[in-house]
Amino acid sequence: MLFSSIPFLYYFLPCVLLLYALAPKKLKNFVLMLTSLVFYGWGEPKYVLLMAATIGIGYVSGLIIEKFVDTKPKLAKTALLITVLIDLGFLGYFKYANFFVENFVALTGFDIKLLNIALPIGISFYTFQILSYSVDVYRKDVPAQKNPINLAAYITMFPQLIAGPIVRYADIAEQLVNRTHSFEKTALGIRRFIVGLSKKVLLANILGEVCDAFKASDDKSVLFFWLYAVCYMLHVYFDFSGYSDMAIGLGSMFGFRFMENFNYPYISASVTEFWRRWHISLGTWFRDYVYIPLGGNRCSKARHCFNIFVVWMLTGFWHGADWPFIVWGIYFAILLMIEKFFLLKHLKKLKVLNHIYVLLFVLFSFVIFNAADMDEAVQYLGGLFGIGGYSFVSDSFFWYLREFAVVIVVGLVGATPFVKNACLKLHEKEKTAKVLNVLEPIVLVALLALVTAYLVDGSYNPFLYFRF
Amino acid sequence: MKTSLKNKIICILLAVVLFGLSGFAILRPKGEYSASERRLLAQLPPVSVKTLLSGTFMSEFEEYTLDQFPLRENWRTLKALANKYFYNKSENNGIYELNGxxxxxxxxxxxxxxxxxxxxxxxxxxxxxxxxxxxxxxxxxxxxxxxxxxxxxxxxxxxxxxxxxxxxxxxxxxxxxxxxxxxxxxxxxxxxxxxxxxxxxxxxxxxxxxxxxxxxxxxxxxxxxxxxxxxxxxxxxxxxxxxxxxxxxxxxxxxxxxxxxxxxxxxxxxxxxxxxxxxxxxxxxxxxxxxxxxxxxxxxxxxxxxxxxxxxxxxxxxxxxxxxxxxxxxxxxxxxxxxxxxxxxxxxxxxxxxxxxxxxxxxxxxxxx
Structure with a gap:
């Protein structure tokens, strides 16, 4: 079930909110867990058991690790290792087995059938959450959770289950037991949720139409490639950050405070900064659980480079089991190494060129990211520079530019903190703050109405005979 | 308006919209036919272990909620108007207009x-x-x-x-x-x-x-x-x-x-x-x-x-x-x-x-x- 769907908004969410509000404090986590399982089972009924197994293993290993980490450290380490292997084994099997078999067949020519395994929704997110829990217990950063309902509520919590942010157990362990609910928190959550929903439905989805149309078009031109790349860059930002906003908003409605996942990444002055602002929860996860354990930067230059390479290759691979994702990750590894050892100090002296540099290289990265395969990635990157015999402009470019000009401009402005800063500025003055306070509920309801209209229209399905 | 009052109004408004539309969707008599699409509308699918496990209930239920959503045609008009006047798009659902x-x-x-x-x-x-x-x-x-x-x-x-x-x-x-x-x-x-x-x-x-x-x-x-x-x-x-x-x-x-x-x-x-x-x-x-x-x-x-x-x-x-x-x-x-x-x-x-x-x-x- 998607957040941006009628069944979620007008059937699931009201039911959950009602049950949650009516439940006594002791049962609130149970309600969250139960409704989250329904949410997950709605899309993946057969994989509920897989998730339950992952939680069960994590719960038991957490208890074992905590009990023996001081007295029998080897046993605790073994328990951690087994948990990590099982969790990564599930992830590897369901997400990467097809990829490895496919590439093995391509390399060797052996006649092996593809496994064609369906990817369980959210497995990348919940696997990383349970891993962080087990590691944190081993590191004694957090005590093991004794109540299986609380641990299950943490792992399954539907707001962040399928698209993140990757919420660390350490960050919400206390909130699982002690959290407060208030109009302020709920209103904050509603605001955040509706803003995220609007980003997804009113911006990302519409920008996605340009990307789909470009891919299907036989009328590609150099400028159309650039238009596609800009639209995809905005699309992926509003799509992903929209989901994160919705997750954070829903969390707030249930009394939780999740970490921020995006912080206007496109205003970054370096790629290093970009990755501090883009998918923050993933970046910090890899930093804390892969990069630092590998030695981080407190080692030789060669080892440091190796660490960066491994982390970013894995980051790319985490996004998807295909070569464009791996190349995308390695591309950032190279850029980050260049910045770290040479470019960063020069970038800091620049004022505009550094932003253009970041935007350009991030744009190229997303062209690779969204390619169906490496051939397409090379073709599209070449297309941006006129390689491949494309004309400079085409009718389709002009048409799509004109047709989507408003949404692109709204997207460009929305990708900067301009609106946020303007609102903060207006809130500083009493009179304008009052006006904003009156306008805010109206704008939120209007946005929800517009989102509903776009979602309902998505169901329009005329009987095609009548077109002729 | 004070911020605390605004927060209460936001919560109440959302509750009214969500629960109102949700209740309306559940309780209203269901339509059978869409004149604008010239097709039958989806009805509540039967629930069984088989349809639940295969996921067909879920996908059919989604169709049902969309087809039977209250004031469906009005929502669609709102989207068309937003496309036309806000996004300045010349077409909606692939349909464009010239002089009527x-x-x-x-x-x-x-x-x-x-x-x-x-x-x-x-x-x-x-x-x-x-x-x-x-x-x-x-x-x-x-x-x-x-x-x-x-x-x-x-x-x-x-x-x-x-x-x-x-x-x-x-x-x-x-x-x-x-x-x-x-x-x-x-x-x-x-x-x-x-x-x-x-x-x-x-x-x-x-x-x-x-x-x-x-x-x-x-x-x-x-x-x-x-x-x-x-x-x-x-x-x-x-x-x-x-x-x-x-x-x-x-x-x-x-x-x-x-x-x-x-x-x-x-x-x-x-x-x-x-x-x-x-x-x-x-x-x-x-x-x-x-x-x-x-x-x-x-x-x-x-x-x-x-x-x-x-x-x-x-x-x-x-x-x-x-x-x-x-x-x-x-x-x-x-x-x-x-x-x-x-x-x-x-x-x-x-x-x-x-x-x-x-x-x-x-x-x-x-x-x-």
Whole structure:
């Protein structure tokens, strides 16, 4: 079930909110867990058991690790290792087995059938959450959770289950037991949720139409490639950050405070900064659980480079089991190494060129990211520079530019903190703050109405005979 | 307004909207039919362990919630208005407007689809008309885009390419040019089809090209059908648009004409008033989409026969051919496989054979069998 769907908004969410509000404090986590399982089972009924197994293993290993980490450290380490292997084994099997078999067949020519395994929704997110829990217990950063309902509520919590942010157990362990609910928190959550929903439905989805149309078009031109790349860059930002906003908003409605996942990444002055602002929860996860354990930067230059390479290759691979994702990750590894050892100090002296540099290289990265395969990635990157015999402009470019000009401009402005800063500025003055306070509920309801209209229209399905 | 009050108002407003619409959606009587889409609406699917485990319940439930959402048409209109006035988009659901006329962009010309259509038509020719004396014609009906796209700043389909393909690939057919006999007001504003009362020059051109004697059409009384007509684009555009009126060319002499629906094995009329009140009033013309219809006119000017391979545009132009031919056979190979036509139709040598197809059909030709 998607957040941006009628069944979620007008059937699931009201039911959950009602049950949650009516439940006594002791049962609130149970309600969250139960409704989250329904949410997950709605899309993946057969994989509920897989998730339950992952939680069960994590719960038991957490208890074992905590009990023996001081007295029998080897046993605790073994328990951690087994948990990590099982969790990564599930992830590897369901997400990467097809990829490895496919590439093995391509390399060797052996006649092996593809496994064609369906990817369980959210497995990348919940696997990383349970891993962080087990590691944190081993590191004694957090005590093991004794109540299986609380641990299950943490792992399954539907707001962040399928698209993140990757919420660390350490960050919400206390909130699982002690959290407060208030109009302020709920209103904050509603605001955040509706803003995220609007980003997804009113911006990302519409920008996605340009990307789909470009891919299907036989009328590609150099400028159309650039238009596609800009639209995809905005699309992926509003799509992903929209989901994160919705997750954070829903969390707030249930009394939780999740970490921020995006912080206007496109205003970054370096790629290093970009990755501090883009998918923050993933970046910090890899930093804390892969990069630092590998030695981080407190080692030789060669080892440091190796660490960066491994982390970013894995980051790319985490996004998807295909070569464009791996190349995308390695591309950032190279850029980050260049910045770290040479470019960063020069970038800091620049004022505009550094932003253009970041935007350009991030744009190229997303062209690779969204390619169906490496051939397409090379073709599209070449297309941006006129390689491949494309004309400079085409009718389709002009048409799509004109047709989507408003949404692109709204997207460009929305990708900067301009609106946020303007609102903060207006809130500083009493009179304008009052006006904003009156306008805010109206704008939120209007946005929800517009989102509903776009979602309902998505169901329009005329009987095609009548077109002729 | 204080921030704390604002927060309470936000919570209450959201609760009202969410729970209000949710309650309304659950409690309201369910619709069965969507007039704008001309289809049945999804109903609450049955729950069983099997449908739950397979996920079919979930996907059908989603369809149900969308189809049965309260004020569905109003929401769709709101989206269309937002597209038009906020996003400044010229089209909604692929439908654009020019001076009150709506059309589906159809861009670009699908060469593969054209190739398939040409293959089907050539196979019909080879099967039935390669041996023997037949006068085989092909005429292409431009869809509304031909008259609208450039003026509406839309991506333009290359209509010359349509003609080039037809003339080159269907070289055994005599091509009849009719584009210049039509203009935008020859079509309904909210529908794909042409207006029967406006296509007399087109019918004359076709009849002249087929050497029909006295190709000048006889006189008809143009009558108004007392049914508000909302074409297929009305529903797709979702904008508030007035209904249109269907006019039809009638003549007393049509009373002597025998029209037979071979699909349902019954006699029908040139104009089907029962269908005018149905889901698509355009089916008023020769009862709409039927695979095989014959029209026999004992008072025709000639004894000649016409075999008309056609799509739905053929239903409204065929009445103009009645006076010229003793028998007109309308064949729709979307509903009757072309290989089977010979089982039901006896092609008489010396007859005229006309393939009359809209460019829309050629651009989405998978319906042709």
């Amino acid at each position: 006329y709506f059309a589906d962009g159809q861009y670009p010309l699908d060469e593969e689809s054209m190739a398939y259509a040409v293959k089907v038509f050539n196979s019909v020719y080879d099967r039935y008309f390669a041996e023997g004396e037949y006068n085989v014609y092909f005429s292409l009906i431009p869809d509304k885009n031909y008259f609208m796209q450039e003026a509406a700043d839309q991506l333009c389909i290359d209509y010359d390419r349509y003609k080039e393909i037809v003339k080159t690939e269907l070289s055994r057919f005599d091509y009849i040019e009719i584009f210049d006999t039509l203009q935008l007001d020859s079509y309904y504003k909210t529908d794909t089809h042409w207006r029967q009362e406006k296509i007399q020059p087109t019918a004359t051109r076709i009849l002249s090209a087929m050497n029909a004697e006295n190709a000048v059409l006889q006189s008809y009384e143009i009558k108004e059908l007392d049914v508000p007509f909302y074409g297929v684009y009305y529903g797709q555009a979702a904008l508030p648009v007035a209904s249109e009126t269907i006019f039809y060319a009638d003549a007393d002499r049509f009373a002597n004409v025998k029209v037979y629906d071979h699909e349902n094995r019954k006699e029908i009329a040139v104009y089907d008033f029962a269908k005018a009140d149905g889901k698509d009033p355009y089916e008023f013309f020769l009862s709409g989409p039927l695979s095989l219809v014959t029209i026999e006119n004992p008072n025709a000017k000639t004894e000649r026969e016409l075999f008309l391979f056609r799509d739905s545009f053929g239903s409204s132009i065929a009445p103009y051919f009645i006076d010229q031919y003793a028998k007109v056979t309308l064949i729709d190979i979307r509903y009757l496989a072309s290989s089977m036509v010979g089982n039901f139709v006896k092609f008489t040598e010396g007859s005229d054979v006309l393939f009359l197809y809209s460019t829309m059909i050629l651009n989405a030709s998978n319906a042709l069998k």
